[in-house]
Amino acid sequence: DAGVTQSPTHLIKTRGQQVTLRCSPKSGHDTVSWYQQALGQGPQFIFQYYEEEERQRGNFPDRFSGHQFPNYSSELNVNALLLGDSALYLCASSFTGFFQETQYFGPGTRLLVL
Amino acid sequence: AQTVTQSQPEMSVQEAETVTLSCTYDTSESDYYLFWYKQPPSRQMILVIRQEAYKQQNATENRFSVNFQKAAKSFSLKISDSQLGDAAMYFCAYRGTGNAGNMLTFGGGTRLMVKP
Numbered sequence: 150d151a152g153v154t155q156s157p158t159h160l161i162k163t164r165g166q167q168v169t170l171r172c173s174p175k176s177g178h179d180t181v182s183w184y185q186q187a188l189g190q191g192p193q194f195i196f197q198y199y200e201e202e203e204r205q206r207g208n209f210p211d212r213f214s215g216h217q218f219p220n221y222s223s224e225l226n227v228n229a230l231l232l233g234d235s236a237l238y239l240c241a242s243s244f245t246g247f248f249q250e251t252q253y254f255g256p257g258t259r260l261l262v263l
Numbered sequence: 264a265q266t267v268t269q270s271q272p273e274m275s276v277q278e279a280e281t282v283t284l285s286c287t288y289d290t291s292e293s294d295y296y297l298f299w300y301k302q303p304p305s306r307q308m309i310l311v312i313r314q315e316a317y318k319q320q321n322a323t324e325n326r327f328s329v330n331f332q333k334a335a336k337s338f339s340l341k342i343s344d345s346q347l348g349d350a351a352m353y354f355c356a357y358r359g360t361g362n363a364g365n366m367l368t369f370g371g372g373t374r375l376m377v378k379p
Contacts, residue, residue, distance in 0.1 A: 182366065191267075191354050191369030192308070205365045237306060241367075251298070252358075252367060254308035 151176060153242050153255035161261045162230050170225040170258045174242030180204075181223040182252060183215060186237040198223050199245055227260075235262045265290045267357050269370035276345045277378050283330075284340045284373045286355030296358045297331065297338045298367070303351040311353070314338065342375075350377045 154173045162168050174181055180199045184192035194207035198217035217223045221242075227234055237259050241252035266289045276282035288297070299311040314322045314331050321329050326346075330339045342349055355370040 180365075184367075191356075191371050192367070194366040194368070197365045199365075207366060239308060241308075251296075251310060251313055253310065254300075256305070256307045259306075 153178075153240060153253055155238075155240050155255040155258050157258060158256065159259045159261075161263065163263050164230055164232060166230050166262075167226065167228045168230060168260060170227075170238050170240075170260070171222065172225070172240030172242075172255060173222045174240075175253050178242035178244050178253075179221050180243045180245045181217060181221065182241045182243070183223070183225045184239040184241065185209070186239055186257070188236070192239055195225070230262045232262050235260060265292075265357050265359060265368045267355055267368050267370035269353075269355055269373050271373045272371070273374045273376065275376045275378060276342070278345055278347060280345055281341060281343045282345055282375065284342075284353050284355075284375065286338045286340070286370055288336050288338065288355070288357050288368075288370075290336070290357065290359065292359045292361055294360045296360075297329075298356040298358070299327070299329070299338075299340045300354045300356060300369075301349075301351045302354060302372075308354070312340065345377050347377050347379060350375055 156171045182197040183195040186192040196206040201217045212228045214226045237257045239257045240255045243252045295316045297314045301309045312324045326343045352372045354372045356367045
């Protein structure tokens with residue numbers, strides 16, 4: 150049973166560029182959440198996708214956008230990259246049922262903005 | 264907004280000993296979920312244990328157990344018989360059940376070192 154997968158593992162970009170990160174949820178899961186984890190801090194919620202729509206959003210600017218595909222996989226896009234966007238980006242998947250399930254995390258994508 | 268506080272940036276324990284990591288949270292909700300996640304140097308966030316607020320019984324998972332004090336809004340993690348593989352960052356997380364119930368709110372983490 151494959152867990153949550155993310156690609157790429159590492160990425161280096163320059164200021165002003167755009168980046169796309171990808172996530173495939175755990176088998177049987179239909180909901181994907183994205184988190185940003187700055188060095189030495191706890192993860193911060195970016196947004197969550199369910200049924201191909203953004204269901205909830207954290208305190209992040211519109212430069213951060215996402216998408217969920219019919220197979221439940223998801224993308225996180227960040228435009229006009231800033232130095233402060235350098236972080237570990239974590240994807241978590243879960244199942245939205247009558248009782249919402251626990252979120253399980255992928256290994257993350259380390260983004261470095263120069 | 265909910266907040267989660269971990270007041271111990273670093274903790275150290277001798278192998279085979281017991282250690283307790285602290286977590287407090289602030290919420291106005293009566294129904295919610297609490298989690299402890301472990302993040303080793305490999306970066307993958309691994310679920311350690313989960314507690315439903317409506318359950319009075321403290322959750323246990325093998326060597327890991329929690330002390331959930333709902334009135335005090337406290338949720339500590341006890342690791343018994345500590346092993347070298349337990350060395351990692353530990354994060355306490357909260358998830359509500361209201362309109363904002365889809366997101367996890369994390370504490371700042373506690374780095375646990377295990378001495379051989």
